Amino acid sequence: MADLELTELHGSLTDRALTSMNFLNEVSHHYPDAISLAAGRPTEEFFALEDLHRYLDLYADHLRSEGYDEPAVRRAIFQYGRTKGIIHDLVARNLAVDEDIHVDPEAIVVTVGCQEAMVLTLRALRATADDVLLAISPSYVGITGAARLVELPVLPVAGGAEGVDLDDLVAVVKAARADGMRPRACYLVPDFANPTGLSLDVDLRRRLLETAAQQDLLLIEDNPYGLFPAEGVDRLPTLKALDTDRRVVYLGSFAKTGLPGARVGYVVADQTVAAPDGATGLLADELSKLKSMLTVNTSPVAQAVVGGKLIAHDYSLVAANRRERDVYAANLKAITDGLAAHFPSGKHSPGGQITWTVPSGGFFVVVTVPFPVDDVLLEKSAQEYGVLWTPMSHFYEGDTPIHALRLSCSAVTPPQIDAALNRLAALIADQLP
Amino acid sequence: MADLELTELHGSLTDRALTSMNFLNEVSHHYPDAISLAAGRPTEEFFALEDLHRYLDLYADHLRSEGYDEPAVRRAIFQYGRTKGIIHDLVARNLAVDEDIHVDPEAIVVTVGCQEAMVLTLRALRATADDVLLAISPSYVGITGAARLVELPVLPVAGGAEGVDLDDLVAVVKAARADGMRPRACYLVPDFANPTGLSLDVDLRRRLLETAAQQDLLLIEDNPYGLFPAEGVDRLPTLKALDTDRRVVYLGSFAKTGLPGARVGYVVADQTVAAPDGATGLLADELSKLKSMLTVNTSPVAQAVVGGKLIAHDYSLVAANRRERDVYAANLKAITDGLAAHFPSGKHSPGGQITWTVPSGGFFVVVTVPFPVDDVLLEKSAQEYGVLWTPMSHFYEGDTPIHALRLSCSAVTPPQIDAALNRLAALIADQLP
Numbered sequence: 001m002a003d004l005e006l007t008e009l010h011g012s013l014t015d016r017a018l019t020s021m022n023f024l025n026e027v028s029h030h031y032p033d034a035i036s037l038a039a040g041r042p043t044e045e046f047f048a049l050e051d052l053h054r055y056l057d058l059y060a061d062h063l064r065s066e067g068y069d070e071p072a073v074r075r076a077i078f079q080y081g082r083t084k085g086i087i088h089d090l091v092a093r094n095l096a097v098d099e100d101i102h103v104d105p106e107a108i109v110v111t112v113g114c115q116e117a118m119v120l121t122l123r124a125l126r127a128t129a130d131d132v133l134l135a136i137s138p139s140y141v142g143i144t145g146a147a148r149l150v151e152l153p154v155l156p157v158a159g160g161a162e163g164v165d166l167d168d169l170v171a172v173v174k175a176a177r178a179d180g181m182r183p184r185a186c187y188l189v190p191d192f193a194n195p196t197g198l199s200l201d202v203d204l205r206r207r208l209l210e211t212a213a214q215q216d217l218l219l220i221e222d223n224p225y226g227l228f229p230a231e232g233v234d235r236l237p238t239l240k241a242l243d244t245d246r247r248v249v250y251l252g253s254f255a256k257t258g259l260p261g262a263r264v265g266y267v268v269a270d271q272t273v274a275a276p277d278g279a280t281g282l283l284a285d286e287l288s289k290l291k292s293m294l295t296v297n298t299s300p301v302a303q304a305v306v307g308g309k310l311i312a313h314d315y316s317l318v319a320a321n322r323r324e325r326d327v328y329a330a331n332l333k334a335i336t337d338g339l340a341a342h343f344p345s346g347k348h349s350p351g352g353q354i355t356w357t358v359p360s361g362g363f364f365v366v367v368t369v370p371f372p373v374d375d376v377l378l379e380k381s382a383q384e385y386g387v388l389w390t391p392m393s394h395f396y397e398g399d400t401p402i403h404a405l406r407l408s409c410s411a412v413t414p415p416q417i418d419a420a421l422n423r424l425a426a427l428i429a430d431q432l433p
Numbered sequence: 434m435a436d437l438e439l440t441e442l443h444g445s446l447t448d449r450a451l452t453s454m455n456f457l458n459e460v461s462h463h464y465p466d467a468i469s470l471a472a473g474r475p476t477e478e479f480f481a482l483e484d485l486h487r488y489l490d491l492y493a494d495h496l497r498s499e500g501y502d503e504p505a506v507r508r509a510i511f512q513y514g515r516t517k518g519i520i521h522d523l524v525a526r527n528l529a530v531d532e533d534i535h536v537d538p539e540a541i542v543v544t545v546g547c548q549e550a551m552v553l554t555l556r557a558l559r560a561t562a563d564d565v566l567l568a569i570s571p572s573y574v575g576i577t578g579a580a581r582l583v584e585l586p587v588l589p590v591a592g593g594a595e596g597v598d599l600d601d602l603v604a605v606v607k608a609a610r611a612d613g614m615r616p617r618a619c620y621l622v623p624d625f626a627n628p629t630g631l632s633l634d635v636d637l638r639r640r641l642l643e644t645a646a647q648q649d650l651l652l653i654e655d656n657p658y659g660l661f662p663a664e665g666v667d668r669l670p671t672l673k674a675l676d677t678d679r680r681v682v683y684l685g686s687f688a689k690t691g692l693p694g695a696r697v698g699y700v701v702a703d704q705t706v707a708a709p710d711g712a713t714g715l716l717a718d719e720l721s722k723l724k725s726m727l728t729v730n731t732s733p734v735a736q737a738v739v740g741g742k743l744i745a746h747d748y749s750l751v752a753a754n755r756r757e758r759d760v761y762a763a764n765l766k767a768i769t770d771g772l773a774a775h776f777p778s779g780k781h782s783p784g785g786q787i788t789w790t791v792p793s794g795g796f797f798v799v800v801t802v803p804f805p806v807d808d809v810l811l812e813k814s815a816q817e818y819g820v821l822w823t824p825m826s827h828f829y830e831g832d833t834p835i836h837a838l839r840l841s842c843s844a845v846t847p848p849q850i851d852a853a854l855n856r857l858a859a860l861i862a863d864q865l866p
Binding site: 012047075124145 | 434435436437438439440441442443444445446450451452454455458474475477480481482485486489493504506507508510511512513514516545546548549552556557558559560575578579581582679688692693694695696697704705706707708709713716719722723725726727728729730731732733734735738
């Protein structure tokens with residue numbers, strides 16, 4: 001007899017949001033020789049062990065230049081640290097340099113990757129069983145999973161072709177309120193979204209902020225891919241840069257732009273919070289209280305590595321990622337060019353409609369096919385065709401069959417992309433009637 | 434007007450478990466010149482920046498010796514990694530060498546400090562509103578805080594003079610079940626507990642395991658201080674080493690024995706879990722699913738540093754901490770000797786009863802005084818007497834006044850201890866009638 005019953009453990013453990021992540025990981029472990037257009041991990045081309053040593057030294061030197069004596073330098077890096085982080089000031093400088101976002105460093109909480117930032121934000125906002133989160137659908141699985149951990153229901157909002165359907169957003173908010181629910185925030189990735197690859201244009205960003213203000217709704221902006229526009233594309237201002245009334249909680253990740261193995265991210269939470277006694281503080285300080293019971297503080301060693309990378313590039317991750325940006329832009333083009341070569345008639349390819357997105361940046365291309373794409377097909381693809389991708393069904397709530405799959409360009413080379421698309425085309429051809 | 438109301442955020446944010454941690458941190462920040470017998474942080478005497486570089490190199494060499502080529506070494510340390518961790522095999526070797534605990538490395542989840550291990554364990558066990566956690570009282574605030582985050586009520590069990598009162602444990606379990614509650618586990622620190630300093634003797638450990646089996650209750654064993662016995666004291670076997678039927682979930686921390694700034698801990702969760710379809714897995718794999726949505730994985734850079742330290746000392750943290758152990762043992766003796774010098778009549782010191790524990794190891798001494806010890810007195814002590822300590826009231830549920838305070842020996846030198854005890858004695862003298 002087993003020691004425990006799964007049904008007597010937390011419900012999230014049998015929820016599709018968590019089991020699907022597990023399934024996707026397992027498939028890639030079971031078929032290590034398949035070419036993966038599934039993983040959203042960054043390119044490994046420029047990893048260099050000596051950078052770790054260099055970044056640690058740069059950060060230590062930075063502390064010395066700030067007046068720390070040697071025991072204080074060692075303490076900062078080795079000891080337990082400030083709950084909100086030790087590189088918050090460097091992160092604030094990075095946001096000013098790269099994003100024209102200007103915030104008090106005290107409004108920043110440095111987190112264990114962006115995932116912890118999501119959990120902290122949702123844990124703070126989920127006060128009662130009436131609270132709900134809105135999320136542009138399809139959504140990144142990490143936000144759905146974080147919501148499951150704190151038992152916060154997620155209501156999907158149509159993304160449409162523009163990235164967010166404002167009419168649907170308002171309709172969902174009103175319907176939720178009519179049902180006694182309390183919509184706390186709407187989550188979205190405005191730049192090169194995961195999984196759709198879509199970006200909101202600047203006018204839509206402004207109208208989204210207006211709508212959020214009218215509906216008294218926070219926006220949770222997640223921006224892991226913003227530094228990676230396609231060739232010839234200009235970056236757009238983030239929602240947070242356009243935000244004049246602290247409507248946006250901004251989630252930042254260094255996993256793609258810094259060093260994934262550091263697991264350092266952050267949240268900008270400059271919203272004011274009023275206590276019953278009239279005292280006012282920052283949402284960041286409330287998130288910090290939660291963090292003290294979740295992970296105590298983010299590894300100062302890992303923060304020092306990321307801090308050193310920021311210092312090495314004068315606080316600009318745009319500058320630090322010029323080579324990476326070129327890789328991603330070239331790979332993205334290789335995927336969309338390759339799809340066009342395999343399915344030359346575009347919308348009317350042989351045997352049915354195969355269409356795909358041509359994103360203006362980021363890691364992801366969505367291919368729509370005339371048959372449902374599920375986990376069984378993924379396993380078949382891995383085993384018989386030697387290519388991995390992600391069924392788009394994993395990014396939707398509910399069980400409606402989805403006729404689309406996501407390709408990622410970030411962790412492959414152009415020759416691998418060629419081979420992978422050959423394999424994918426063969427799979428698709430075999431699925432067509 | 435503020436953007437948000439604290440009363441509309443998660444209830445834990447106004448709970449004493451979280452606000453008291455915040456308060457204690459703030460006091461130490463406001464009075465940086467006060468000598469702190471409050472902090473449980475490890476000694477800084479042996480921190481050396483060059484160790485970081487050495488440990489990273491040792492871990493990379495270890496991977497090479499395991500057959501990793503250079504891209505694989507870089508990938509292991511830089512890239513996103515395995516959710517359950519990359520040094521699980523090294524942790525298993527450490528447990529075998531230092532604790533005579535022999536577990537499958539697959540049953541280990543490497544976490545962001547021991548705090549995340551607590552949250553994962555409690556999140557998994559808290560399935561319904563009927564679930565409750567038992568904890569030996571007084572309890573470490575971290576477990577109470579973790580329980581608050583997942584809305585798991587904590588029922589105190591008397592610790593008594595031996596570390597756990599088995600009759601009370603059974604009574605609490607039975608009363609809870611009679612009230613429709615489901616006790617999931619009992620949390621304790623069997624070795625040099627925080628805050629009491631108490632250790633369970635071996636016979637009591639065995640009887641606790643028997644009682645837990647009879648009551649069908651998991652034990653959550655937290656062991657941050659076990660490597661630090663007082664001078665002349667032998668270490669005792671952990672509950673997990675005595676556990677023959679996977680009754681114990683074992684929480685490990687490298688914050689005191691490895692490197693606090695790495696924020697690496699772990700949980701051994703070798704319990705079997707049966708799914709409704711009859712498949713059986715490990716509790717560790719369920720915790721891993723939760724972790725993938727909490728922090729994704731523990732920083733591989735931080736794990737590499739801790740892994741390198743383990744390798745540097747042939748997997749023995751006992752060996753790695755010989756100097757630290759001597760520091761703590763000497764400091765503990767300095768505190769209890771100093772108290773004896775200040776209050777020579779022991780139980781009947783001038784003006785009232787001042788008593789204190791003489792723990793067989795660890796970081797903490799509890800001083801009992803004939804007046805209630807609260808946060809107001811701590812602030813007075815910090816401001817007027819220049820000495821910090823921790824009111825024992827922070828370790829209890831409820832509002833009953835507590836006539837005791839906790840002193841920590843870990844982050845001070847003997848001269849600081851002398852000065853701090855002079856100041857504390859003055860404060861106590863001034864409080865006596």
